[in-house]
Amino acid sequence: MSNKEKETNWNEYYTERNNSNLGSGLFMFILGKIMGVTSSITEKRILKMLDKHVDKNINLIIEAGGGDSCFYSVFRNHYKNATYLALDSSEVGISVFNKKYASDKTKALCENILDMSHNNYNGDMVFSAGLIEHFDTVNTAKMIKSHFDLCKNDDGYVLMTFPTPTFLYRIVRTTLEILKSWQFHDERPLKLGEVLEVSKKYGTMLESKLNWLNPATQYIVLFKKNKIEN
Numbered sequence: 001m002s003n004k005e006k007e008t009n010w011n012e013y014y015t016e017r018n019n020s021n022l023g024s025g026l027f028m029f030i031l032g033k034i035m036g037v038t039s040s041i042t043e044k045r046i047l048k049m050l051d052k053h054v055d056k057n058i059n060l061i062i063e064a065g066g067g068d069s070c071f072y073s074v075f076r077n078h079y080k081n082a083t084y085l086a087l088d089s090s091e092v093g094i095s096v097f098n099k100k101y102a103s104d105k106t107k108a109l110c111e112n113i114l115d116m117s118h119n120n121y122n123g124d125m126v127f128s129a130g131l132i133e134h135f136d137t138v139n140t141a142k143m144i145k146s147h148f149d150l151c152k153n154d155d156g157y158v159l160m161t162f163p164t165p166t167f168l169y170r171i172v173r174t175t176l177e178i179l180k181s182w183q184f185h186d187e188r189p190l191k192l193g194e195v196l197e198v199s200k201k202y203g204t205m206l207e208s209k210l211n212w213l214n215p216a217t218q219y220i221v222l223f224k225k226n227k228i229e230n
């Protein structure tokens with residue numbers, strides 16, 4: 001994006017989140033409660049979609065933008081044998097993740113996914129929650145491509161969730177902005193068409209679902225990567 005001061009400061013976000021300084025007041029309390037209930041339903045929806053299309057014995061799950069991942073424990077319980085790799089450009093997010101979950105099957109690495117000098121990653125499933133909407137259209141397209149690049153060539157899957165500009169999304173965001181509790185200044189809620197237009201160059205869509213239960217109204221989309229013939 002062109003306006004530098006408006007970029008989300010992810011290091012600050014994770015520092016505050018770690019100190020549980022997420023704002024106060026009745027609206028924030030109610031929103032926090034709603035998020036608690038709806039996130040477990042969201043997790044179930046994601047797993048249900050994956051179970052329909054993806055073999056449960058996958059080897060490597062890569063979470064793009066996975067610093068201090070909210071989804072790690074859910075995936076860890078569901079895919080017990082898989083290695084989990086979180087890639088994120090925020091040093092604080094990576095450090096919080098590594099302190100919480102360090103084990104031989106889990107690791108978080110600092111990596112700018114938009115600008116990887118190498119790509120030695122071969123994920124069976126590449127996943128992101130709340131990442132691709134934090135860029136202008138050019139870099140959103142680049143970030144979507146990176147998901148497919150991180151994925152292995154044969155039998156690889158990409159799952160992304162992102163907010164979409166529904167009426168409910170606008171009400172929640174505007175209220176949080178008025179309360180000065182909105183931290184994601186560069187978030188650009190995405191229409192499904194924009195994501196499909198880019199993703200169809202690299203993969204075939206298996207399923208999409210609009211998740212109204214998340215107050216930020218998130219799409220969940222799952223693709224199978226198209227095999228690149230050499």
Ligand SMILES: C[S@@+](CC[C@H](N)C(=O)[O-])C[C@H]1O[C@@H](n2cnc3c(N)ncnc32)[C@H](O)[C@@H]1O
Nearest residue numbers: 010065066067069070088089090112113114130
């Ligand atoms: C909304 S957060 C994701 C939240 C986290 N996955 C969770 O479950 O709580 C978006 C993440 O993307 C990361 N990010 C933003 N730009 C990135 C980039 N170019 N490369 C890697 N990670 C990036 C941020 O540091 C942040 O951790």
